[in-house]
Amino acid sequence: MGSRIQIAAIGFALLVLVGVFELVRRRRLRERYALLWMAAALVMLVLAIWKHLLSTLSSAVGIATPSNALFVVALAFVLLLLLHFSVSVSRLADQNRVLAQRLALLEERTRTGEPAPQEQEDPEREADRMPTG
Amino acid sequence: MRDDAFNHRNSGREPTFPSGVERGSGRLLAVVPAYNEAGAVAQVVRALRERAPDFDVIVVDDGSTDDTATRARAAGATVVKLPFNLGIGGAVQAGFVYALEHGYDYVAQVDGDGQHEPAELEKLLDAMLSGPGVDMVCGSRFITADYRYPAPISRRTGIHVFAFVLTRIVGQPISDPTSGFRLYNSRAIALFARDYPHDYPEVEAILMVHAHRLRMAEVPVRMHVRDSGRSSIGKTHSLYYMIKVSLALLAGLMRRRAVVEPGEPAPVSSAH
Numbered sequence: 001m002g003s004r005i006q007i008a009a010i011g012f013a014l015l016v017l018v019g020v021f022e023l024v025r026r027r028r029l030r031e032r033y034a035l036l037w038m039a040a041a042l043v044m045l046v047l048a049i050w051k052h053l054l055s056t057l058s059s060a061v062g063i064a065t066p067s068n069a070l071f072v073v074a075l076a077f078v079l080l081l082l083l084h085f086s087v088s089v090s091r092l093a094d095q096n097r098v099l100a101q102r103l104a105l106l107e108e109r110t111r112t113g114e115p116a117p118q119e120q121e122d123p124e125r126e127a128d129r130m131p132t133g
Numbered sequence: 134m135r136d137d138a139f140n141h142r143n144s145g146r147e148p149t150f151p152s153g154v155e156r157g158s159g160r161l162l163a164v165v166p167a168y169n170e171a172g173a174v175a176q177v178v179r180a181l182r183e184r185a186p187d188f189d190v191i192v193v194d195d196g197s198t199d200d201t202a203t204r205a206r207a208a209g210a211t212v213v214k215l216p217f218n219l220g221i222g223g224a225v226q227a228g229f230v231y232a233l234e235h236g237y238d239y240v241a242q243v244d245g246d247g248q249h250e251p252a253e254l255e256k257l258l259d260a261m262l263s264g265p266g267v268d269m270v271c272g273s274r275f276i277t278a279d280y281r282y283p284a285p286i287s288r289r290t291g292i293h294v295f296a297f298v299l300t301r302i303v304g305q306p307i308s309d310p311t312s313g314f315r316l317y318n319s320r321a322i323a324l325f326a327r328d329y330p331h332d333y334p335e336v337e338a339i340l341m342v343h344a345h346r347l348r349m350a351e352v353p354v355r356m357h358v359r360d361s362g363r364s365s366i367g368k369t370h371s372l373y374y375m376i377k378v379s380l381a382l383l384a385g386l387m388r389r390r391a392v393v394e395p396g397e398p399a400p401v402s403s404a405h
Binding site for chain 1: 216217331332373376377380381383384387388
């Protein structure tokens with residue numbers, strides 16, 4: 001791998017690391033999501049600096065040009081991040097649905113002045129399971 | 134307010150649990166975050182009402198899928214039921230916002246799993262009222278010489294590493310930074326109602342208190358082994374916990390202010 005592409009790769013990885021950290025510092029990015037980006041950047045950094053590891057890795061999986069192995073690793077991380085985001089978006093969509101439903105029910109209740117529903121209480125079962133107290 | 138409490142504290146020491154009326158120390162709220170703690174939460178609420186009767190009790194049900202909320206209500210607590218799981222940070226912060234909206238002067242945080250002893254709240258309150266300007270009091274498992282805390286070695290190592298780092302950052306000995314047995318005054322309540330860490334909040338909260346020139350104290354307490362339920366930190370999450378909190382501490386150190394102040398830009402406004 002040429003030294004120019006090596007420098008470019010190192011620079012890019014460092015840029016990602018610093019950028020992600022800065023986003024966390026400014027509260028634009030939660031630590032949970034920053035960590036995956038930082039892991040990706042760190043691996044890229046290690047592979048870019050440690051040429052020998054990269055060439056060992058690329059010959060092990062049969063990639064002729066080591067720099068291509070770097071791209072493969074980067075691509076793998078991008079796919080992983082995308083999957084991670086899909087999972088997050090799914091969870092957010094679920095939470096959003098629940099919030100919308102709860103808000104609509106609450107709105108209806110305040111409009112009609114209906115009191116909050118009482119929870120069905122089963123005092124016997126409570127007494128069974130909690131003998132002390 | 135704090136001076137009043139301090140003066141009153143000097144006027145006489147009572148051996149029994151201080152009555153809010155006698156000490157004039159303001160309204161007290163115990164916030165109990167609980168996530169799927171149906172087996173323990175009722176006992177926690179009852180213990181609080183028996184052994185810390187001056188505290189109103191609010192259980193924040195963090196989106197439990199079992200009947201945690203029903204049992205807590207049956208045991209006599211006010212229950213705020215979150216529509217889905219926010220994590221311990223979001224649940225506790227809901228308690229701070231509740232305390233702020235209802236004008237409480239002190240908030241105690243007591244875990245919903247029964248590992249904290251409500252009678253020990255008296256020690257926390259004593260430390261809060263005896264030292265001028267103490268805004269947060271943490272119960273520590275590690276101050277007494279004969280402590281026994283049966284936790285896996287990895288967990289204890291993590292706690293002590295953060296204790297070491299925090300001690301150097303804040304310039305006062307911190308022995309148990311992950312303890313969730315805490316008492317906050319109105320300044321700390323207002324701060325954390327604005328901004329409180331998400332995932333594993335306790336360690337970062339200490340840094341936030343320090344960055345905002347609030348003061349904290351630690352008092353020795355005993356903790357029980359968990360009765361039921363699961364810790365919020367599983368074995369597989371220990372490594373994530375360490376890394377996440379380390380990153381959060383580092384980012385927190387690089388911030389001019391650890392908490393969003395009024396007028397500063399923030400992605401989400403939590404309270405008010």
